[in-house]
Amino acid sequence: MSTPEPRQFRASDPLRMRVFVLLGLWILAIVIMSLLSPYFLQASTVPFILQYLPILGLLGLGQTLVILAGGPGIDLSVGSIVSLVGVAVGALFSIGVDIWLACGAGIVFGALLGLVNGVLVNVLRIPSLMATLATMFAFGGLAIATTGGRPIGGFPPEFAWLGQGRTLGMPNSVLFVLVPVAIVLHVMLTRTTVGRHIVACGNDDRAAHLTGLPVVRIRVGLYVLSGILSALGSVIALSWFLAARPDAGDGMELLAVTIAVLGGTYIFGGTGGIPGTILAILIITTLQIGLQLANISAAWQLGVIGVLLIASVSQVRDWRKLLSFKA
């Protein structure tokens, strides 16, 4: 693995700089999108965009914490957890379990799947990338294979309250899930000891270990948290579409990683925060919806996200060296 470079002294906090840059990027995205499509900058579009936020947002928040705690940690299985938990909740519901109870069981199931990842990565010390790639296969394949690829439907209409309902014009899923979760995580990360411990693990796990921090337990806990947040996302998706699609989470893992690193989380851990992640979610969602409204091929979304992913991780400091064509 590459050695972390010495931190350069900066006049201001780099993370705060990042937030401003992201804010600028977001405004730029909104301006471009409203130029592309006359429908974009209308009051009615706002709740529509917000509707798309929570599922990806929850995955992005979980990913941020997993990456932040270092290791290097990453969780590529989040999309598959969304699919598998959805299918499990659907199966429980179809055998007659109360829908909200089934959702609760689904969240516990998500935590267990996260625990599998956490143990594979931190206790058995399999590189996170490989372990979660394997579980991505296994979980996602299980969702498809057990259902034969067919969606499970027939959820009661009152279940749609979470995914489709609005309070004061805001989608319930944003108001009652995403915003509280983001606030709790932000407070945890910046105002509590646990948060400091997470950052310490990411900065230097050896030092953290010698200080007496339970590095393994913290990291396993964050994988579990990522599983829980993915399961929550899955429940929101269920309530939105009123059906459990076995491929519901396909491709979400890449978006979640993109959101985390675009939000300023250093890919090897130790630096990052919730505000950046939230802005990254807003940027990605704005791009997605905007391109959709402007009737531009979904392929462009993929391309733009790919460029954003690479650009947000590449180290700008090296651009000048790059242009001088020295090896």
Place this chain on the structure above:
Amino acid sequence: MATQADTRPALRFVSPTGSRELALLAAILVAGAYFTLASPYFLSVNNLVQTMRAGLELGIVSAGMTLVIIMGGIDVSVGGILAVSAIVIGKAYQAGLPVYIVSPLGLMAGTALGAVNGFVTTKLKVPPIIATLGSMYIFSAVMFLVIGGSWIAGLPATLSPLVNGWVGFVPAAAIVLFFVYGLMWIILRKLAFGNHIYAIGCDEQAARLVGINVDRTKIATYAMLGFLAGLAALLYVARMRNVEINIGTTIALEAIAATILGGTNIRGGVGSLLGTLLGVVFIRIMQNGLVLTGVSSLWETVIIGSLLIVVLTVDAVRNRNNPRAI
């Protein structure tokens, strides 16, 4: 050199003990025996040759993937490289170009895209997994933009003897595989370049200090994987005579799985081409056998995924006292 015992365990074609290769071979034989008993169609020349032809692209890509993973890298975008190369080949055929121009074009496209991956990981210092995830997005975007929802169909069969032909009693596909693995073996074992790949995988910093041009070696290795993906695209087009929209979607993960199953260390520095080849054979035989015995092909990913988890766990438990190995 010849009189000295070979004490470079990481540099051997067969890994030091050969235990992984033997275990895989045993697994292949057990699976083969089971499928032979379970299905009358499994053990026939026709079925096995068909399986090999269908697995040709995976075999070729996995050889390159082995080199990249030994170097401590990874490339999840090979499916995208394969797809874009296949599109270049298809469009070139449609433009009426002859095969001796189309083929180099396809290979060059693959090589260039692989080199881009290498460039992004080395010069922009993006970790390979992120860089290739990003380029995978970009390559699939290119693919969708060029061919949209349709297929490129009705391509000429000029090169199909390479896949479907026979040389005496030997299927041409086997000869192609032999050449690719032979070439990779020479590169890995007989050239200084191969030693550099192992050295970078073992300790990149040390390799740099010894004077190896790490960046150049990396870019060349990614480009080589790209070249092989281009070759796979050429053979894909020769075999299918069209370019579908879902071309290459699973090949990266399958190639990684085959490589890891074959005993290559995901952290780099250790690995064998023979293991990878056996890994490819194992995956393909499992897939073919499961279909023949009536198991839904939907279970394939579950099985590959679980297998990977088991192998990674066994490796981890066996090497838990060795901080370098997984």
